Amino acid sequence: MTDLTGAERMLAPASERLGRMHRAQVHRDPWPSFAAFEVERYDAGLRRSAAVQWAGRARAEHGSVQQFTILAHTLCNARIELPVLGALGRLVTDEVRHAELCAEMALACWPEGRVSEPAVFRWERPRLPWVEPPAGEEVGLAFAWAAEAILVSCCIGETLSRPMLEAIAVVATEPLAHAVARQILRDEHLHATFGWETLGLLLPRLDDAQRAALEQRMTRSFGAVEKTTACGIPIEAVAGKSLEIGEGTAPNLGTLTDEQYAMIFFATMETEVLPQLQGLGLDAMGAWQRRPRPPAAPKHA
């Protein structure tokens, strides 16, 4: 096992029976034929770049498994209504499925990288994007914690993932990359919907202080997600612009440019995330304006 890369360890078999259970639960749609990927059709540099992105997506999807299972654990302890847990259970298996799809895609794109650059396929323990759930029996604290977790992971993260995957599916010239993106995309709308519905359910259960704390943390989360998603492009560089994303002439294995990421991020924040948060009665626009931003880069003469 020690010679396997992280992505290979993700995909390693468990037992025959567990494999059957897993496939019945996770391989809901026809599974793409990763063995059919024609490596020789693409330049090695292009394949490596794609592998970097798909392997990173596999880690991020695995991180979502961590997030949603901890969320489920906390909400279970808080004895939230069962429909919430049932819906959340679907999200967990979806994320397992996405991690598997992305890891398979990464390895298919750049099989030689397993030996030449295994770090591309690394698999670290995920880090939560929020603090640990509160200990103790106080249900109100658990709901307040869950509201932040859902706001960050679903209302922001999953809402942004959807147009990004849509774009990846559009730009991908390779049918396998297109198929993988489409499979993941089919689930994403449910994840965002889960977030918006559950946040709406929890907010009335928060007291004023908890609500204020949520808005404060939302401010930080906006800055954090901008930093990881907008590729260093500030909103000032894209305001007033529009961008069309379609299939290009060059081969594409499911990757986006920095500009495409930034445009998708800011456009989706503007038209979906912030208005919906405002609609729930949160001061999302104020939080956005107060978000931490990196100091402006020095201008060259």
Next chain:
Amino acid sequence: MWVRDDARMKKQGAARVLRFAVTGALLGGGVGIGCAGKDRPNDDLHVNPGPEERPADAPSDVHVNTAEEAEPDAAPEPADNVIVNTVKEPEPGAEEPRSVNTAKEPDTGKKAGPKAVKTNPGPQ
């Protein structure tokens, strides 16, 4: 805004085009606010402040699953921030007995036995 451009899709046959537009509505904001000293958010993937510098409630990197992945040369940030489940392992003697889902539920009017265990379809 982002839209599936159906009109353009028709013109181009099967080719799909997405259009994203950013107005000036989100312009502004506190450039550099909170980015210095102890108040800086610890969400920087490439800077690794020690745990002692991290506010207890600072979010780490909020990751969109399809966000761009850094090249592997960019050292992965250690899990310094927040969160992993660092719960303390209980002493063996302090551990609660595990419940069996199908164990008999005690009559709530009676004193429970040594440990109440339950089976989901069990007799009440």
